[in-house]
Amino acid sequence: MIQFTQEAMSRVERLKRQYPTKDACLLPVLHIAQREFGHISPEVMEYVAGLVGVSPARVYGVATFYTMYNRKPVGTYHVQVCTNISCHLEGSPKMLDTLRSVLGIEEDQTTPDKMFTLSTVECLGACGFGPVVQINDDYYEQVTEQGIKDIIKGLRSK
Amino acid sequence: MEQILFKGVEGAKLADVQSYLAIGGYGAARKAVGSMTPGQIIDEMKKSGLRGRGGAGFPAGMKWDFVPKDFKGPRYLCCNADEGEPGTFKDREILEKNPHLLIEGMIIACYAIGAELGFIYIRGEFVKGANVVEAAVQQARSQGFLGDKVFGTDRRVDIIVHRGAGAYICGEETALIESVEGARGNPRVRPPFPAVVGVFKKPTVVNNVETLAAVPSIVNNGGEWYAKIGLPPRNTGTKLFAVSGHVEKPGVYELPMGITLRQLIFEHAGGIKGGRKLKGVIPGGSSTPVLVPEDIDVSMDFDALAKAGSMLGSAAVIVMDESVCMVEQAHRLAEFYAHESCGQCTPCREGTIWQVKILERIEHGNGKQGDVELLGRVSSNILGNSLCPLGDAAAMMVNGFLKKFRNEFLTHISAGRCAVRSVAGGTGAGQKVTINADL
Numbered sequence: 001m002i003q004f005t006q007e008a009m010s011r012v013e014r015l016k017r018q019y020p021t022k023d024a025c026l027l028p029v030l031h032i033a034q035r036e037f038g039h040i041s042p043e044v045m046e047y048v049a050g051l052v053g054v055s056p057a058r059v060y061g062v063a064t065f066y067t068m069y070n071r072k073p074v075g076t077y078h079v080q081v082c083t084n085i086s087c088h089l090e091g092s093p094k095m096l097d098t099l100r101s102v103l104g105i106e107e108d109q110t111t112p113d114k115m116f117t118l119s120t121v122e123c124l125g126a127c128g129f130g131p132v133v134q135i136n137d138d139y140y141e142q143v144t145e146q147g148i149k150d151i152i153k154g155l156r157s158k
Numbered sequence: 159m160e161q162i163l164f165k166g167v168e169g170a171k172l173a174d175v176q177s178y179l180a181i182g183g184y185g186a187a188r189k190a191v192g193s194m195t196p197g198q199i200i201d202e203m204k205k206s207g208l209r210g211r212g213g214a215g216f217p218a219g220m221k222w223d224f225v226p227k228d229f230k231g232p233r234y235l236c237c238n239a240d241e242g243e244p245g246t247f248k249d250r251e252i253l254e255k256n257p258h259l260l261i262e263g264m265i266i267a268c269y270a271i272g273a274e275l276g277f278i279y280i281r282g283e284f285v286k287g288a289n290v291v292e293a294a295v296q297q298a299r300s301q302g303f304l305g306d307k308v309f310g311t312d313r314r315v316d317i318i319v320h321r322g323a324g325a326y327i328c329g330e331e332t333a334l335i336e337s338v339e340g341a342r343g344n345p346r347v348r349p350p351f352p353a354v355v356g357v358f359k360k361p362t363v364v365n366n367v368e369t370l371a372a373v374p375s376i377v378n379n380g381g382e383w384y385a386k387i388g389l390p391p392r393n394t395g396t397k398l399f400a401v402s403g404h405v406e407k408p409g410v411y412e413l414p415m416g417i418t419l420r421q422l423i424f425e426h427a428g429g430i431k432g433g434r435k436l437k438g439v440i441p442g443g444s445s446t447p448v449l450v451p452e453d454i455d456v457s458m459d460f461d462a463l464a465k466a467g468s469m470l471g472s473a474a475v476i477v478m479d480e481s482v483c484m485v486e487q488a489h490r491l492a493e494f495y496a497h498e499s500c501g502q503c504t505p506c507r508e509g510t511i512w513q514v515k516i517l518e519r520i521e522h523g524n525g526k527q528g529d530v531e532l533l534g535r536v537s538s539n540i541l542g543n544s545l546c547p548l549g550d551a552a553a554m555m556v557n558g559f560l561k562k563f564r565n566e567f568l569t570h571i572s573a574g575r576c577a578v579r580s581v582a583g584g585t586g587a588g589q590k591v592t593i594n595a596d597l
Contacts, residue, residue, distance in 0.1 A: 018318055020232070020275070020358050026340035027323055031282070054340075065342040065500075066323030068282045084244045085444055086402035086476055088490050122326065122494050123244040124283055127474065128400060128408035137285040
């Protein structure tokens with residue numbers, strides 16, 4: 001049986017007081033759930049449904065619509081390469097190749113030590129500073145080939 | 159050139175309320191709530207000529223005025239901070255560097271439309287932006303600018319920062335409303351328009367970040383003052399132009415409406431990188447038809463760009479030099495629209511996938527005779543046949559590339575390879591389209 005921490009639980013209570021309807025809390029509660037449990041499994045969906053007071057089917061519908069909700073486990077570091085046009089012009093295909101070889105995995109795969117998951121994403125909204133790579137919450141902008149190698153090395157030795 | 163949205167941003171930490179107050183911040187909201195009627199504010203907004211900065215260019219004052227005056231019950235304001243149109247990175251500048259300007263604009267807008275609650279719908283990836291804005295909201299609350307007694311009056315205005323979760327479609331206003339309500343972001347049938355039936359079925363105004371950030375200056379200086387900036391009477395004010403791609407100085411530039419695309423690229427953004435030649439430029443975000451070097455003396459405003467066969471859109475200028483394969487770019491963008499189509503309307507859901515299939519084979523040297531015509535037909539069959547503008551955007555994008563670079567597509571097909579990149583397929587788009595199996 002899974003359960004939110006006390007801190008997460010109080011955040012949920014606060015959301016329920018703030019929002020005009022209980023349904024509207026669903027997206028923020030799913031964000032909290034992803035922080036708490038790493039990804040949104042069917043078990044998490046049911047738990048969230050109970051917390052918010054909506055059907056598990058509703059949670060499933062929402063969790064599968066939005067790409068930021070991971071339905072599979074991801075590594076400690078989720079490395080996401082923007083592949084849209086401005087980053088593409090600035091060399092995101094090469095950036096992706098570099099990351100494939102540095103991490104030894106393809107897109108949508110996780111390294112065996114569960115440290116890194118590699119994904120491609122659509123426009124991250126930082127188009128003037130491509131190529132952009134998002135790792136967890138942080139944007140890395142105008143990343144060079146050597147730069148991304150150093151970033152990964154730094155994260156490995158953390 | 160006077161700056162309105164970026165005023166004081168250089169060097170100052172305006173995300174801190176004290177710095178913002180030091181440059182006269184919250185004076186407009188205090189004035190509006192303390193000494194103006196909602197009707198007076200809407201009048202000033204109308205006089206200003208301010209048109210929505212999200213892409214459609216609808217007059218903001220008129221939108222506010224559509225909210226039924228006699229409606230009993232709550233109304234809402236939604237700030238669209240779901241910045242996701244490829245090429246666009248302007249709102250992020252305001253969110254991260256000048257969040258109080260946005261909050262001040264929202265206080266005024268809420269007061270003018272009779273809303274007690276506003277949402278800032280910020281794209282989920284903007285974690286930093288959401289944190290900055292959330293901290294600014296809390297500062298505004300503790301100063302008494304938000305809360306139960308705004309500026310000591312009996313007015314209540316509060317703001318909820320609502321994070322999206324990775325769906326381009328939620329930048330469409332009715333999909334955004336669905337998403338605020340905790341649902342999948344499927345756009346709604348209009349009418350009824352959000353001003354009448356919006357979030358939680360109540361009257362709702364949805365405005366872009368940049369639109370709301372322009373409001374304090376209009377209240378402070380009057381609508382007539384604002385209407386003198388730019389290209390009156392239909393394209394007033396300053397505009398944030400986000401320039402990306404092959405320029406020496408990519409970035410966001412606040413300039414008056416009506417500067418030319420040439421000035422923007424060559425004077426402000428430093429010209430084409432490495433002294434190479436300009437080949438094509440998308441003037442208003444990925445959905446707007448591409449232009450060629452002969453077109454760039456066009457004025458950057460809603461009407462001139464429409465006349466030139468494109469759109470101002472979000473004023474996100476994507477510059478491409480002579481080394482770029484246009485088939486590859488059209489393919490990459492087509493994949494984006496296929497990925498982001500919500501799947502609700504058949505022409506958009508199926509048509510965008512067909513666009514990808516045809517463009518993929520052309521790009522990789524397997525195009526068939528007649529593919530260019532087929533692609534044009536598929537695009538024309540999407541156009542105007544879906545509930546929201548996503549399908550239209552995909553169609554306009556492809557049609558734009560076909561119109562301006564038709565020969566390049568034909569050459570790809572006849573030669574079976576790219577004449578620009580010398581290797582068939584170029585670098586190839588790294589993205590595989592995964593169509594949402596749950597639809």
